[in-house]
Amino acid sequence: MTSDKPDAPDQTSTLTPEVALHFRDQLRAARAAALRDAEAFPDIVFVLERLGAYLIGRLGDMGQYCNEIAAIAANSPMAVDIPAKVPHFHQRFDVKYDIVRNARNSALHQGAFARHLTSNAVELSLVVEEGIMRGHYQVGDFMVGSPVCAYLWQPLSFIRQTMLVNSFSFLPVPPTGERETNWRLISDFRLAQYLRVDGNVSKERLAQKLEQVVESGGLELHSADTCNTDDDIKIVLGKSKGLPAVVLSPEKQLMGILTPFDLL
16 A cells, blocks of 8 residues: 555445444444454455455455555545654554554564554544544444443442442442432442542441442532433533543433544
């Protein structure tokens, strides 16, 4: 792939919203796997190859897919515009694509070399994802579906474990329907504040149920803004105050959660 190739036509019109979100989710899952395992960069490559095959309508290789994928990536300012302005911080899309394409054809990826390839593949996937998502403005396009919740009857030890295992900063707390009708959030910050006694995690407090701690005033939950899947992300982000928004259906059923991180 060379920089003197003519610009490819915009390919985002070939991706229906359903297809765009499908590949976006696959890119995110592959990126998460690559971040867990420094040698798992092929997961991202496989998604790019599936995307490329879909765009050209047949099986090929990364060289044959490059123009179509580059056309989608061009919707992201990180493909060309920002690297041109701050080249010491970012590489052009075509440069990263060639690095990943060449690595795809290499048999051995281990150690520091594998970590370098993973870094390039992750950054490449971010540009493609941003290109795919251009023109999507609704909450349902960006939310995390079926989020894990914290429940008032659960011990703090289990809630803490859930947050640590999944690297969650917030968990939604459903209303009980009796005394509490609003959605709330438990944050890692407030949970850490409560659990740390004299610098150590208190085993007595770990065994306490969330409900009793909240009722006693030991741990304060955040009030959660709620929104619908078809709400505009600009409006939701503007009133979020840095906290996640709980996404509900018209019947008030939990659909997902939207965090500022999801909109970066």
